[in-house]
Amino acid sequence: MPPSAPILKLDEVRKTYRMGPVTVEALRGLSLEVEAGEYVSIMGPSGCGKSTLLNLLGCLDRPSSGRYLLGGEDISNLEDDALSLVRSQRLGFIFQSYNLIQQLTVVENIEVPLYYQGVSEEESRAKAERIASMVGLEHRLEHKPFELSGGQQQRVAIARALVNDPLLILADEPTGNLDSSSGEEILRMFDRLHAEGRTLVLVTHDPGVSQRGGRTIRLRDGRVESDLRHPKSGSTPGGSP
Amino acid sequence: MRFGMRLSRLRRTVRLGVKSLWLHRLRSLLTALGIVFGVCSVIAMLAIGEGASFEAQEQIKNLGSQNIILRSIKPPEQQKVSDRGSQSFALQYGLGYADLRRIRETIPGVTLVLPARVMREYVWNISRRIDTEIVGTVSWYPEMRNHHVAEGRFFTEAEMESRANVCVIGREMIPGLFPLESPLGRHVRVGSDYYQVIGVMEPRGEPIAPEGGSQARKPSQNRMYIPLETAKTRYGELLVKRRSGSIEAERVQLHELTIQVASLERVRPVSEAIQALLEQSHKKKDYEVVVPLELLKRAERTKQIFSIVLGSIAAISLLVGGIGIMNIMLASVTERTREIGIRRALGARRRDIILQFLTETVMLSGAGGILGVLGGVLIPFLVSRFAGMKTIIVFWSPVLAFTISALVGVIFGLYPAMRAARMDPVEALRHE
Numbered sequence: 028m029p030p031s032a033p034i035l036k037l038d039e040v041r042k043t044y045r046m047g048p049v050t051v052e053a054l055r056g057l058s059l060e061v062e063a064g065e066y067v068s069i070m071g072p073s074g075c076g077k078s079t080l081l082n083l084l085g086c087l088d089r090p091s092s093g094r095y096l097l098g099g100e101d102i103s104n105l106e107d108d109a110l111s112l113v114r115s116q117r118l119g120f121i122f123q124s125y126n127l128i129q130q131l132t133v134v135e136n137i138e139v140p141l142y143y144q145g146v147s148e149e150e151s152r153a154k155a156e157r158i159a160s161m162v163g164l165e166h167r168l169e170h171k172p173f174e175l176s177g178g179q180q181q182r183v184a185i186a187r188a189l190v191n192d193p194l195l196i197l198a199d200e201p202t203g204n205l206d207s208s209s210g211e212e213i214l215r216m217f218d219r220l221h222a223e224g225r226t227l228v229l230v231t232h233d234p235g236v237s238q239r240g241g242r243t244i245r246l247r248d249g250r251v252e253s254d255l256r257h258p259k260s261g262s263t264p265g266g267s268p
Numbered sequence: 269m270r271f272g273m274r275l276s277r278l279r280r281t282v283r284l285g286v287k288s289l290w291l292h293r294l295r296s297l298l299t300a301l302g303i304v305f306g307v308c309s310v311i312a313m314l315a316i317g318e319g320a321s322f323e324a325q326e327q328i329k330n331l332g333s334q335n336i337i338l339r340s341i342k343p344p345e346q347q348k349v350s351d352r353g354s355q356s357f358a359l360q361y362g363l364g365y366a367d368l369r370r371i372r373e374t375i376p377g378v379t380l381v382l383p384a385r386v387m388r389e390y391v392w393n394i395s396r397r398i399d400t401e402i403v404g405t406v407s408w409y410p411e412m413r414n415h416h417v418a419e420g421r422f423f424t425e426a427e428m429e430s431r432a433n434v435c436v437i438g439r440e441m442i443p444g445l446f447p448l449e450s451p452l453g454r455h456v457r458v459g460s461d462y463y464q465v466i467g468v469m470e471p472r473g474e475p476i477a478p479e480g481g482s483q484a485r486k487p488s489q490n491r492m493y494i495p496l497e498t499a500k501t502r503y504g505e506l507l508v509k510r511r512s513g514s515i516e517a518e519r520v521q522l523h524e525l526t527i528q529v530a531s532l533e534r535v536r537p538v539s540e541a542i543q544a545l546l547e548q549s550h551k552k553k554d555y556e557v558v559v560p561l562e563l564l565k566r567a568e569r570t571k572q573i574f575s576i577v578l579g580s581i582a583a584i585s586l587l588v589g590g591i592g593i594m595n596i597m598l599a600s601v602t603e604r605t606r607e608i609g610i611r612r613a614l615g616a617r618r619r620d621i622i623l624q625f626l627t628e629t630v631m632l633s634g635a636g637g638i639l640g641v642l643g644g645v646l647i648p649f650l651v652s653r654f655a656g657m658k659t660i661i662v663f664w665s666p667v668l669a670f671t672i673s674a675l676v677g678v679i680f681g682l683y684p685a686m687r688a689a690r691m692d693p694v695e696a697l698r699h700e
């Protein structure tokens with residue numbers, strides 16, 4: 028793959044929800060390209076289709092029409108099992124409400140994507156522990172999610188999203204449930220990931236958050252309203268070249 | 269290598285299932301109880317039923333499956349006449365030596381005939397007495413009736429012919445007559461005659477009462493055996509019973525005739541021939557024909573019916589247990605919608621979700637099955653121990669019950685698991 032090839036490409040993507048006689052058009056012909064290493068913020072008023080877009084990017088849903096290329100491969104018509112494989116191998120999810128599995132410990136939560144990839148027990152444990160220490164949770168490995176603060180839980184979720192070394196990290200309002208200081212902590216982590224060259228797409232309502240990435244896309248009524256590249260602000264510890 | 273991977277995956281799935289079930293310990297336990305009771309009752313009932321039918325069959329086999337037993341019975345009409353109180357009317361009925369001769373001479377396939385007379389008398393040892401059925405019979409009785417001497421010996425043909433005053437007593441008579449000393453070589457008194465005890469018979473179950481017959485005489489448990497010839501000379505053929513003032517006299521030549529047939533296949537034709545012959549020669553039905561082989565067949569059929577009934581009960585109880593499990597698993601799937609969404613988002617395929625929930629159900633029902641097997645083995649043991657009933661656990665019954673319980677888990681777990689797997693990941697993630 029040449030360096031300029033987009034890591035993801037949406038081509039006239041539509042998503043229609045049918046609720047009895049009423050149809051809701053959540054996305055109406057949306058086209059978008061994201062290059063490797065970009066840090067993209069998606070903004071827009073409530074109901075404009077941000078989450079719908081993120082679900083499509085995350086292969087949790089299929090577009091009603093249009094094409095979606097992830098890493099050069101058309102995945103808009105893949106079977107359910109194949110989509111699961113794409114999710115487990117190429118994608119990392121971070122949710123607003125953390126979405127940890129309550130009966131599992133921190134390290135077990137981090138291991139889940141590896142389990143569905145069929146990675147052996149020892150290997151996945153070692154990897155999960157390494158990632159956990161990267162997000163500063165090496166002393167919380169055997170804790171259950173309810174024993175952790177919101178910020179810590181979101182760090183577990185980030186570790187889980189990173190453990191399979193994904194092509195693309197997707198986050199839907201990752202700081203929405205957090206106070207400003209733990210939110211800042213999470214955002215600094217994103218900055219670091221970006222600095223390491225990872226590709227991030229995150230949905231946010233906070234303009235301050237969107238300023239930290241290099242690109243902000245505004246949606247309105249299921250279409251791209253504006254797509255701005257701008258210099259990054261905020262504290263990027265490693266700094267970008 | 270691949271196999272090892274699969275095994276480790278299965279182990280992790282099982283561990284995960286244990287965790288989820290453990291999270292709701294009480295609920296899991298209560299759910300499994302349905303299966304526990306189902307499996308437990310199946311094994312226990314089967315064991316008790318098997319034990320009971322085994323005992324019945326043993327008793328029938330003791331009569332000898334190659335034997336046909338004829339018994340004299342007082343015909344019902346005659347009974348009425350004598351009840352009306354005709355004072356000195358000697359009632360004559362039953363089987364006679366003529367019958368014996370005719371059977372032996374005219375019916376092919378009969379190898380041995382064993383006649384017996386039965387008298388009800390008191391047997392005395394000095395001042396101790398017990399109510400006994402005295403059986404006058406022949407020397408081949410033990411062999412033919414499959415009822416053997418435990419101590420000493422049975423009387424010989426020579427003793428029969430010489431009308432010796434010897435007797436063989438039943439083991440059950442010993443506590444009443446010889447509580448302290450060994451009875452062998454001692455004498456017992458019946459009326460004014462003394463008999464030397466030469467042997468003690470093995471104990472045996474209650475004789476099989478053929479249906480419809482012999483409602484008048486309840487056989488005594490105590491039996492003493494003396495040579496037929498001795499019985500004939502001592503008692504003649506006239507038996508006198510004193511009963512509340514009136515005197516009843518009965519004239520019976522033979523009380524019991526055991527006929528041995530050459531082979532099992534000939535039992536039925538010979539018994540039919542005997543019945544035809546007796547019908548001709550007896551005006552009244554003053555005899556009954558017991559065919560142990562037929563009884564055995566009937567007992568087997570009864571057992572079959574019992575098994576079918578049991579099987580239905582088992583099926584129903586396991587069905588109920590299965591529905592209970594399905595109910596809980598459906599609740600669990602709804603409750604864990606969010607978890608399912610998370611797992612799907614992180615790469616779980618539909619079949620991974622199915623496997624996860626199915627593993628949980630099978631573990632629930634399997635654990636219920638194991639507990640049920642333990643209980644089902646323990647209960648018959650306690651029943652034999654404290655209620656004195658014979659129980660037999662057939663080896664396949666715990667195996668079968670456990671297998672079925674695991675199957676119930678698969679069958680009733682499949683629908684909830686499929687429902688979990690069919691969920692839309694996006695919807696599931698949005699679920700509160």
Ligand SMILES: Nc1ncnc2c1ncn2[C@@H]1O[C@H](COP(=O)(O)OP(=O)(O)OP(=O)(O)O)[C@@H](O)[C@H]1O
Pocket residue numbers: 044045046051052053071072073074075076077078079080
């Ligand atoms: N499953 C669904 N069935 C029907 N309509 C839906 C469904 N999901 C989303 N929609 C509709 O699609 C539109 C876009 O929804 P979406 O959740 O993407 O908005 P959003 O931009 O994420 O909003 P918010 O900022 O409030 O999270 C909305 O009008 C919504 O009602």
Ligand SMILES: [Mg+2]
Pocket residue numbers: 077078079
């Ligand atoms: Mg949203």
